[in-house]
Amino acid sequence: MNQIKPSGIVTQKEIEELWGITLDSSMDKKMRDYDFSYQSLNEDEKEYWLQFIERELVNPRVVKAGEHRLDEWEGGWGENLKAFISNPTFQSLIPRYYGKRDIVRWNRTFIKPSQRGFEYNMHALIQEYFFRTYLQDIDSIYEFGCGTGHNLLRAGRVNQRALLYGLDWAETSQRIIETLSQSSLVNSEIKGFKFDFFKPDYLIKLNENSGVYTSGALEQVHDQYEAFIEYLIKNKPSLCINMEIMRELMDQDNEMDAIVLRYAEKRNYLKGFLTYLKKLESKNIIKIHLIKRLYVGTLFIESPSCVVWSPL
Numbered sequence: 001m002n003q004i005k006p007s008g009i010v011t012q013k014e015i016e017e018l019w020g021i022t023l024d025s026s027m028d029k030k031m032r033d034y035d036f037s038y039q040s041l042n043e044d045e046k047e048y049w050l051q052f053i054e055r056e057l058v059n060p061r062v063v064k065a066g067e068h069r070l071d072e073w074e075g076g077w078g079e080n081l082k083a084f085i086s087n088p089t090f091q092s093l094i095p096r097y098y099g100k101r102d103i104v105r106w107n108r109t110f111i112k113p114s115q116r117g118f119e120y121n122m123h124a125l126i127q128e129y130f131f132r133t134y135l136q137d138i139d140s141i142y143e144f145g146c147g148t149g150h151n152l153l154r155a156g157r158v159n160q161r162a163l164l165y166g167l168d169w170a171e172t173s174q175r176i177i178e179t180l181s182q183s184s185l186v187n188s189e190i191k192g193f194k195f196d197f198f199k200p201d202y203l204i205k206l207n208e209n210s211g212v213y214t215s216g217a218l219e220q221v222h223d224q225y226e227a228f229i230e231y232l233i234k235n236k237p238s239l240c241i242n243m244e245i246m247r248e249l250m251d252q253d254n255e256m257d258a259i260v261l262r263y264a265e266k267r268n269y270l271k272g273f274l275t276y277l278k279k280l281e282s283k284n285i286i287k288i289h290l291i292k293r294l295y296v297g298t299l300f301i302e303s304p305s306c307v308v309w310s311p312l
């Protein structure tokens with residue numbers, strides 16, 4: 001991408017300090033595989049992007065998340081399905097919205113990564129950490145709103161004996177998972193199911209000792225998550241991990257966070273989720289184990305933040 005010498009690099013030490021975690025030795029190698037070098041923006045570049053953001057924030061054509069977007073998801077995953085059929089590699093499963101712009105956010109600043117893969121690799125690192133920490137002793141792993149299933153493959157590498165299930169309202173997702181299940185990329189059982197957050201299907205029951213996660217999927221439902229959380233509480237998975245935008249962790253008085261809040265409002269992204277989980281905890285319905293802000297994201301959005309909880 002850009003040939004200019006990087007002015008900085010996100011190091012393991014910086015990640016560990018910012019996230020308040022320790023990456024175990026198996027993750028050292030991952031860190032070496034990922035190129036997290038970047039250039040800082042000068043004042044003119046920053047001003048350019050702030051003006052760009054400002055224009056988008058008042059652009060009436062920006063699409064809101066919600067029920068009307070099913071066809072768009074079918075279309076997007078259809079492109080991945082076609083790519084995967086002609087070239088059955090992990091790369092073909094990566095959603096095309098990753099690395100869309102050459103600017104990302106890291107620790108409340110904008111940076112220009114040396115590699116387009118920065119955003120995706122940061123997500124991969126976050127998932128590897130959370131899957132290793134929480135899903136190693138789980139027997140069945142479920143991703144709700146799983147799209148192409150690329151995250152499930154990662155979960156399956158961390159826990160190779162777990163059964164893998166990918167659920168999504170888009171039927172193309174199930175077609176990708178069906179194709180994937182017959183490929184050499186998976187060693188464990190993997191199955192796809194149609195599932196709509198707005199109308200949970202209680203005929204789909206979770207296995208004993210299951211782990212559930214979402215990654216940038218509840219983002220799409222605005223404040224319509226109660227039916228899904230009720231479904232989870234009734235099905236009693238051992239653990240739930242939500243890697244999503246969390247407006248509650250943003251500070252309205254911070255310039256970078258204020259952009260996130262305005263954009264999330266404009267797009268109808270996830271709202272009040274953490275507050276809702278805390279309310280359930282205060283009623284002894286669930287137990288929250290961890291809430292973690294990760295300070296990663298794109299021009300407009302800081303995501304994911306992470307909450308780990310269990311039904312009681």
Ligand SMILES: C[S@@+](CC[C@H](N)C(=O)[O-])C[C@H]1O[C@@H](n2cnc3c(N)ncnc32)[C@H](O)[C@@H]1O
Pocket residue numbers: 073095144145146147148151167168169170173195196197198214215216217218220221
């Ligand atoms: C941003 S994508 C994330 C996909 C996947 N989790 C990933 O990380 O690549 C959002 C996903 O949520 C799914 N989705 C949106 N609304 C949904 C709903 N009401 N029920 C189930 N899935 C939904 C979309 O089809 C899409 O697969």
